[in-house]
Amino acid sequence: MSRTLSIALVHHPVLDKQGSTVTSAVTNLDIHDLARSARTYGCASYFIVHPVAAQRDLVARICEHWTYGSSAQRIPDRKEALTLVKPVPTLDDAYASFGGRDAVEVWVTSASAVRTPVSVAAARPLLEGEGKPVLLLFGTAWGLLPETIRAADLSLAPIHAAEPSGFNHLSVRAACAIILDRLRGDRS
């Protein structure tokens, strides 16, 4: 028995290179890759947070194509992953689906350490046993806002190689996969 784990990919508010708050565009392979990783590691939901209705509609149409359309016949396993996808306008809407902000534990992942981080290895046992559902936030573009990170319940430490490479620019598709594997992967 372990706690329910969900993920959210945030397109707003996120930072751009200059540190301004922006809204990023939906990327098709973010929908697929994070859904496939979420399904592999037993996540309950994959929220795609986007304030623009046309972008949420695009996400819904892509998921529909793979769940009911011609691609559902061609690659049937994909629908199992994409049924986890829930487009929502804001993070508050994602929280609301758990019963509100107080009903969910929000974990953030951030390439830079804005606050005291917990290593993913130390966070892994926290998912065992009883407890609130956990929602793991990933930022697009240049990442989540400092205030989003500060408002979270836990901040996961950045991912590094054992021999430091001085390079910390994984794609969000790679970072999500690695963090889910570190939290929930088999260790045999």
Place this chain on the structure above:
Amino acid sequence: MSRTLSIALVHHPVLDKQGSTVTSAVTNLDIHDLARSARTYGCASYFIVHPVAAQRDLVARICEHWTYGSSAQRIPDRKEALTLVKPVPTLDDAYASFGGRDAVEVWVTSASAVRTPVSVAAARPLLEGEGKPVLLLFGTAWGLLPETIRAADLSLAPIHAAEPSGFNHLSVRAACAIILDRLRGDRS
């Protein structure tokens, strides 16, 4: 001191859904994501194996755009990753860059276990110390051919969640990231 690790993304020969041998198309985000993961985990080279010259030229043009073009100014760290990319026509050409097939240890990753696999955890210490360079092959489409897997020196076991989810369809971008992290990630 550890052995040199490189990766190769194979577009031919790979399997399609029906088990026929096919050639897959280059996917832009495969170039970026695997290069960024390779750079993060200190890989020496990232070979993109494609028999079609126009596809290799496309890879080279994309890398050039991010190494010397306008995007090199916009996201300078990307060039550090993309300079690892080496488009080659065949796997033999990748082997030749090490001095031939006998000069390199070929490891395969495969979602299905065609031969007796070694867990990634058991393979990790094999990268320590002295030894031939290791080249880790990833297949696109429905994966590497059984003969490619049999001809390898080592086959890594498929990735699973600790609590089996019955779903084993990670994207190659996610699978490569997870395997590099399991082989070379920090364990603190």
